[in-house]
Amino acid sequence: IFVADCAFLGFENTLQRDMEGKISSSEDTNLLQRIKEFTRLVIEDLAEGRSPKISINRFRNYCMNPEADCICSSDNPKGQEILTLKREPQTYRIDMLLRVLLIVQKLLQENRHASKRDIYYMHPSAFKAQSVVDRAIGDICILFHCSRYNLNVAFPVPVLVEEVEDIVSLAEYILVVEKETVFQRLANDMFCKLNRCIVITGRGYPDVSTRRFLRLLIEKLQLPVHCLVDCDPYGFEILATYRFGSMQMAYDIESLRAPDMKWLGAFPSDSEIYDVPKQCLLPLTEEDKKRTEALLLRCYLKREMPQWRYQQTSTSFCIYISYNSTKTSLDENNFGRLRLELETMLERGVKFEIEALSVHSLSFLSEVYIPSKICLEVTSP
């Protein structure tokens, strides 16, 4: 994977080795030049006795606007802030931005990586709190139109995406699972050998590196992506993070989300179809209900919903989807029904985990549930 002199990810780059044999891409050099340029402009302003004006765009990927006629679905900025030295809080923000930028420059020059935490600890007396560092990093990313990992402020796990030359795979699809325990179950059942696929877990809320890696796989391999989460508010939030991106990283939506991701399950309606025993349906707590209601308020769940019906025969589980209105991509991936399913869950007042599906048979998940759901995706209109 670590190869010199190659073209990758659409960048035409030549790689240079520095004295210690470390590789730095010219994409980094580009960023370094831009950092220098930015600093030069700031110094010019100061030398001529005027305050620099630093314009930072604002981003969000959803809002709670009840009319749902918002512009959140576009990736464009929603307004901007202009920082100057004329106001004290803005001065502070500029100061922090420059301090972090200095550290980032060093990281890029030496081709090393650090976490946000590490950066805080380099000057705890100046930064005073982790949140200050986090905001400065966000500001820098927006200012330079780049992602956090471009600044080397993220540990490349499992691999440094920029240095990947090529990926080869025989897989037919990618399966993203919420929990590590489900991942273990699939590994134990040799799922990947019997079904040609790649299984990934973010172990709960996926971090930036995992989401970036998933995006790389999607771009390189052009495979369908299915997502398997628990049927509870936590699971749905994770699903939304993979699919729509997170608010925190709203400025970086492009490289972190999986727009064609399909929701495999578990649906609240699955508890009936697959015969989950009543004892395994856990009651929703007050916290759960609040989270679900908040999720339902998000504008991206309010897009136009088609009418759909499903039928179930006793011998096979088949779902017929009929559309009375225009198909949107949300529906094809089952996200059109997310709203309905969430409301169903609230109504019933119960939630369940993936493991509850396996009470009758340990291999149910690998042998029946997942393959039948994936087959449906292929055959549904």
Added chain:
Amino acid sequence: MEEPSGLSSMKFFSDQHLSYADILLPHEARARIEVSVLNLLRILNSPDPAIFDLSLINRKRSNSCINQGVLTDVSYIFLSTSFTKSSLTNAKTAKAFVRVWKVMEICFQILLQEKRVTQRELFYKLLCDSPDYFSSQIEVNRTVQDVVALLRCSRYSLGIMASSRGLVAGRLFLQEPGKEAVDCSTCGSSGFAITGDLNLLDNTIMRSDARYIIIVEKHAIFHRLVEDRLFNHIPCVFITAKGYPDIATRFFVHRMSTTFPDLPILALVDWNPAGLAILCTFKFGSIGMGLEAYRYACNVKWIGLRGDDLNLIPEESLVPLKPKDSQIAKSLLSSKILQDNYRDELSLMVQTGKRAEIEALYCHGYDYLGKYIGTKIVQGRYI
């Protein structure tokens, strides 16, 4: 029940029976379950039927002892032969009594199918089959430990999946049977994941030219050290369990210590009670998993972060102890196993009410960590 440790070591523990858990193959574990059931049936069928009490090795601190290594440097916690009785006739323990049998039943089925199950899956199965007896994951976990204590076999032998959070990187070659050797110095900055399969770990061949084994508490620090390829400057192997160590990672460290007995094992943890607790788990084992603990204890030494390093970090990086930290400190201080110099460090934490993370050293630059470790090793400043 407790003897002064000095006297015990003179007797070489000939009078104390060491309770331990075996690692069994599926058919052996099934056999033990069958024996328990047959015993129960035999007694019920006898002319004088009675339901005997289950004698489970007592997993309380009062039954834990320390074996202070006389000929070796390794000390470990083990559970002695004091039993706690779980009785069907006693209202308090009746349900616990039944729970043990229910878990054994399911484990038997799993073993027959030659499969493995996660503890969460076990919980749902039990919730479904016996809702009156099981209501929470914690109850299931405790009952599993009861079965371990009754049958004297490891949790893994019962068919319960063991996951591992451990990572290893550095000057080490690992060869699983029938596969090519993996070079842990070329695994990228994430290192090589340690498998949860204890049988596989047992049969893995290890080769190394390292001079030290360094256990790192946190993932982020592990990343830093591996990315900087510190193992090329200081010939060593880095291992992390990303926090509180799981059985597989401890097993791995233990195997390394027996394969390379001359390599000192050093631990790099945060200066707080939780960090020391993690170090102690590697070093002595834990009481909750007492029957398996002794197998994986190693002579781990504390290299950092320590009290005498506090002059290296800025004032702001010393933050107050959390309530949980104080609890852990109290618990550790009351343990008889803790050596004096560790006790002093803990007391300093409690007195000042402060703690510090390893990252605090980054104020000198992020490559300072390597120099710090190197200096300490060269000066032999580990306890």
